[in-house]
Amino acid sequence: MSRLLDANYYAQGVLNQDIPVLARAITLVESNKPAHQQLAAQILEQILPYSSTSIRLGITGVPGVGKSTFIECFGHIALQKNHKIAVLAIDPSSTLSKGSILGDKTRMEKLTTAPHVFIRPSPSGGNLGGVAHKTRETILLCEAAGFDYIIIETVGVGQSETEVHQLSDFFLLLMLAGAGDELQGIKRGIMEMADGLAITKADGANTQKAKNARAEYARALHLFPPAESGWIPEAKVCSSTENTGIAEVYDMIEKYVRHAKSNGFFEKKRKQQTVFWFERLVQEKIQTSFFSNMLFLEKYQQIKEQLQNEKLSVTHAIQMLFAAM
Ligand SMILES: Nc1nc2c(ncn2[C@@H]2O[C@H](COP(=O)(O)OP(=O)(O)O)[C@@H](O)[C@H]2O)c(=O)[nH]1
Ligand SMILES: [Mg+2]
Known part of the structure; x- marks a missing residue:
């Protein structure tokens, strides 16, 4: 990007459903340059009131x-x-993403060329919370550009499920039928989120x-405590x-959306998610600001060494570190 246009230009372009402008606005959101981040924040500010009513579907499951x-x-x-669809892929690992994005493009061949479809891989590398937060802002941009079915694909590793869960209205877990050990392959926590x-x-x-596995999982799902929704x-x-x-999966999601909208949970969950991301980013910000302080960093390293030499207890080490600040 050689020249930065103003926020107004991007916001209007997005609202006019200009796809190249949308793509460039997302690039700004994804950028780590302070000037880009500032501009991205202004664009988001402008488009926020226009975010459409949409369905955000998070999809997780092991690779393959x-x-x-x-x-x-x-x-x-x-x-x-008659939905307009945006597909966003979250892949926190850069080495993995090269392969999977290429693979995903061939798997989504027909969808890629269909009108009313926007497919975008998320930036790779970096802290997953940061990646997912950028995906969240990308969702808002896509919605302002008229995309009303947002599908977020994540690689099923580690904490990515929690993050994507916090971006989704409906969280769908895809699973393979195992050989009798159906319930062992996946952590209970993830199933509980689905x-x-x-x-x-x-x-x-x-x-x-697959049918046997379905019956087994259906039983397992019933054992969880009732969800707030x-x-x-x-x-x-x-x-x-x-x-x-x-189509049955599609209908299930529609049924969920009707249910959650009628009892107010749909709106409530979105508000909770906004607060989640706020809290999460405050924590991140505090962390980076501490670690960018040279004095803190020096003290931190010193105390860590003492800790490794077993000269300190962890509690004492923490007291010393913060007393020094
Ligand atoms: N038999 C069969 N193979 C499938 C099906 N869906 C996907 N596959 C294959 O499974 C592999 C992984 O699919 P992919 O969509 O890339 O999985 P992802 O890593 O979860 O995105 C590919 O070789 C697909 O062709 C299905 O419904 N039936
Ligand atoms: Mg994939």
Whole structure:
């Protein structure tokens, strides 16, 4: 980007659904340069009142479970229902993302070329909370540009589920049918976050195995304490290669949205998410400002060495560090 235009230009472009301008505004949001961040903040300020009513669908599952292929099928259903779709992929690891973005593009071949579809991989590298926060701002830009079905794909590793959960209205967990050890492959915490679950690749020799897994997961979901939303998560089976079961997943999400809107939970959750990101960024900011202070850093290293030499207790070390500030 050689020259920075003003925030007004970007905000108007986004609101006029000018896709190249949208893409450039997202690049500003993703940039770590202070001038870009400042401009991005001004753009967001301007577009915020215009964010449309949308559905934000987070999709997680282990690499290879079939997320991208699922989105290809699912996207076409949403298109038929006259939605405009944005697909955002969160991949915190740069080495992984090179391969997966390439792979995802071929899996989403038809969707990539469809009108009313915007596909964008998220920046790779860096702290996951930061990446997800940028994705959050990207969502707001896409919504202001008229995209009303936002699909967020994440690699199913570590904390990314928690982050994406905090970006989604509906959090969908995709799973493979295992060989009898269905409940072992996935952490309980992740299942507890899911609003719905789908066993993928329910085709060919795998069909019956998938149905068995579905029944088992449905039972497991019922064992969780009732969610604040009053919604009971459902388990489905689907095949993206045969295009079966995907419409059922779509209907489940619609049903959820109707339910959560009618009891006010939909709005409430979004507000809670905004507060979550605020708190999270304040923490990050405090952390970076402490660690960019040379005096603090020096003291921190010193105390860490003493700690390693077992000359201090952890509690004492913390007291010393902050007393020095
Ligand atoms: N048999 C079968 N294979 C599938 C299905 N969906 C995806 N795959 C295959 O599984 C592999 C991983 O799919 P991909 O969508 O890239 O998974 P992701 O890593 O979760 O995004 C690819 O080789 C797909 O062709 C399905 O419904 N049935
Ligand atoms: Mg993928």
